Amino acid sequence: MDISTGTRASNAERDKVVRLLGRHMADGRIDLAEYDTRIAQVYATAAREDLQVVLSDLPTLRAEAAERGRTRPRLPIWQRIEGAAWLGVSMLVLGIWAAISFGVGEFTYFWPVWVIGPWGAVLAFRMVAGFEGGYRTS
CATH class of the missing domain: 1.10.287 (Helix Hairpins)
Known part of the structure; x- marks a missing residue:
């Protein structure tokens, strides 16, 4: 059994990184082969810090910052x-x-x-x- 030293990553955090990778692939920053490799790395990792390594060479997307502060619309x-x-x-x-x-x-x-x-x-x-x-x- 391997015990990691970092904070454990949740499935929701992994899914968020996968969505980000999909957007980077759609924008042309990575190709399909690299996308598959990074996805495999995301699902193989256990620590949050390792998830950030997968995204370390890619720019931060502006829409993600907006999603963090997004609330539901005022009116239905x-x-x-x-x-x-x-x-x-x-x-x-x-x-x-x-x-x-x-x-x-x-x-x-x-x-x-x-x-x-x-x-x-x-x-x-x-x-x-x-x-x-x-x-x-x-």
Whole structure:
């Protein structure tokens, strides 16, 4: 039994190094044969320090630094879709109101407020309150 002197590497850490090697191969820094050799070395190693040796001659990828600090998006996808629909409809009704006002030759009653206002208020309340957002813990 061989006892390593460094901190043991986890499978997740090995998988991260394998993904990095795949990106380096896709960028053309290493070829397929070298990729296979390095992958074999990654899965044969037991220590974290040995994992870093596999990547030592390759540059650090900028996206990896961003992934470490990345958090989930502020709004879930369905709320972003609803917000985009609200914005599109708001622009449409404003365009219709502007066309009517231009056709009449003066500003008419600003009726788009009754479309834009309540819908926007409901979306804003749902966003702030966290309804359907998965952020509530109760």
